[in-house]
Amino acid sequence: MAEQVIKPDLDFVKGIIESGGESLKKCYQCATCSVVCNVTPEETPFPRKEMIWAQWGLKEKFQGNPDVWLCHQCNDCTAYCPRGAKPGEVLGAIRKQTIKQYSAPSVLVDIVNNQKLMPLIFLIPAVLVAIVIAMTGTLGIPDGAVIFTKMIPVLPIQILFTPALIFGVAVGALGVKKFWADMKLANGVSSGDLKTSIIDTAKQVLSHEKFKDCDESKDRYTSHLVLFYSFVILGITTAIGALYIDILHMESPFSIGYGTPVKLFGIVGAAAIVVGTLLMINNRFKNQETLGLGSYFDWLLIGIIGVVGFSGTLAYLARLAGIGMVAYPVYFIHLVFVFSLFIYLPFSKLAHMFYRGAAMCFMKYSGREAQAAAVAQPAVEAPVEQEPAEAEKKEG
Numbered sequence: 001m002a003e004q005v006i007k008p009d010l011d012f013v014k015g016i017i018e019s020g021g022e023s024l025k026k027c028y029q030c031a032t033c034s035v036v037c038n039v040t041p042e043e044t045p046f047p048r049k050e051m052i053w054a055q056w057g058l059k060e061k062f063q064g065n066p067d068v069w070l071c072h073q074c075n076d077c078t079a080y081c082p083r084g085a086k087p088g089e090v091l092g093a094i095r096k097q098t099i100k101q102y103s104a105p106s107v108l109v110d111i112v113n114n115q116k117l118m119p120l121i122f123l124i125p126a127v128l129v130a131i132v133i134a135m136t137g138t139l140g141i142p143d144g145a146v147i148f149t150k151m152i153p154v155l156p157i158q159i160l161f162t163p164a165l166i167f168g169v170a171v172g173a174l175g176v177k178k179f180w181a182d183m184k185l186a187n188g189v190s191s192g193d194l195k196t197s198i199i200d201t202a203k204q205v206l207s208h209e210k211f212k213d214c215d216e217s218k219d220r221y222t223s224h225l226v227l228f229y230s231f232v233i234l235g236i237t238t239a240i241g242a243l244y245i246d247i248l249h250m251e252s253p254f255s256i257g258y259g260t261p262v263k264l265f266g267i268v269g270a271a272a273i274v275v276g277t278l279l280m281i282n283n284r285f286k287n288q289e290t291l292g293l294g295s296y297f298d299w300l301l302i303g304i305i306g307v308v309g310f311s312g313t314l315a316y317l318a319r320l321a322g323i324g325m326v327a328y329p330v331y332f333i334h335l336v337f338v339f340s341l342f343i344y345l346p347f348s349k350l351a352h353m354f355y356r357g358a359a360m361c362f363m364k365y366s367g368r369e370a371q372a373a374a375v376a377q378p379a380v381e382a383p384v385e386q387e388p389a390e391a392e393k394k395e396g
């Protein structure tokens with residue numbers, strides 16, 4: 001029999017341990033986690049197999065592996081693991097490592113998620129935004145009524161933020177292209193119904209139905225749903241704002257004293273981002289005993305989203321109240337964090353919007369989801385016993 005040589009990638013294991021997967025080595029392969037996970041497919045279930053691959057440093061097993069992305073980090077497995085190996089958190093750490101395989105340049109994943117470099121990752125956008133403000137507006141507190149365009153006009157904002165968003169989305173899209181090709185190769189899939197798979201995935205994402213399968217942290221469904229729709233609302237609001245200003249050449253729908261449904265919609269989106277962040281933080285603390293508090297990788301994203309929501313809301317309220325000393329500095333912070341959100345999109349935990357979406361779509365495209373459903377349902381229905389009288393009638 002040919003001898004199989006296993007070559008562990010120790011840097012990969014070290015990366016997982018440093019990203020919040022320090023409990024990895026405690027796993028003794030009992031498989032309780034795969035049994036209690038309500039999200040995993042019936043055949044080749046996760047996360048037990050991922051735990052052993054990660055322990056052995058089998059990095060190549062995660063190349064084109066959709067399973068780590070199908071995990072919704074509900075932590076049911078962590079709550080039931082008899083060894084305290086926290087498989088939910090280990091999978092989160094593995095996801096961070098796999099982002100490095102697909103979001104290029106991968107060094108940015110390490111920089112963005114390195115706690116020691118946190119001041120730097122916000123300082124760079126802050127300096128950039130300050131330079132643009134100094135060149136095009138007022139780097140200080142302008143006199144008179146609080147109007148943010150006195151500090152920075154709309155055009156420089158567009159020139160700065162549009163490429164940042166395009167960069168974030170383009171890196172994510174290229175990563176998905178590579179991930180998709182790897183999934184097809186690793187799973188021996190050559191074709192499928194892409195259009196239907198995309199439509200069904202979109203429905204699944206919009207309804208957040210997978211989150212409903214979680215037992216231990218059911219509240220995550222609500223907080224994630226609220227945050228998800230806050231982004232959708234704010235995205236639509238921004239697009240309509242650009243339509244008013246750039247295409248229709250009308251007054252900004254967000255001007256004070258100019259009441260529009262668009263403005264109201266934007267206020268709902270901003271309120272939702274604040275509420276969603278508070279719910280998410282509350283869930284983390286409420287369940288920390290059984291599920292753990294999460295890693296820096298988790299908290300960085302919550303922090304960026306939270307600051308975007310709170311600073312946007314506070315800047316708006318201070319503007320309404322006419323308090324320029326508060327409104328302008330807070331607006332500056334808001335711009336810095338929105339910019340950070342855009343450029344770090346494919347390198348932070350937010351990259352899950354690309355890779356989890358692709359993995360969910362691949363499940364349908366490859367037919368694995370349909371197979372899993374068939375395994376879950378008995379293929380042949382048990383024969384219904386007939387009443388003796390009925391049977392006699394038929395025979396007669």
Ligand code: SF4
Pocket residue numbers: 026027028029030031032033034047048051080081082083084085086087
């Ligand atoms: S992670 Fe925990 S539950 Fe899962 S196989 Fe390892 S020891 Fe068992």
Ligand code: SF4
Pocket residue numbers: 036037038039040046047070071072073074075076077078087088091
């Ligand atoms: S965190 Fe939840 S979805 Fe992920 S493996 Fe554990 S039980 Fe399954």
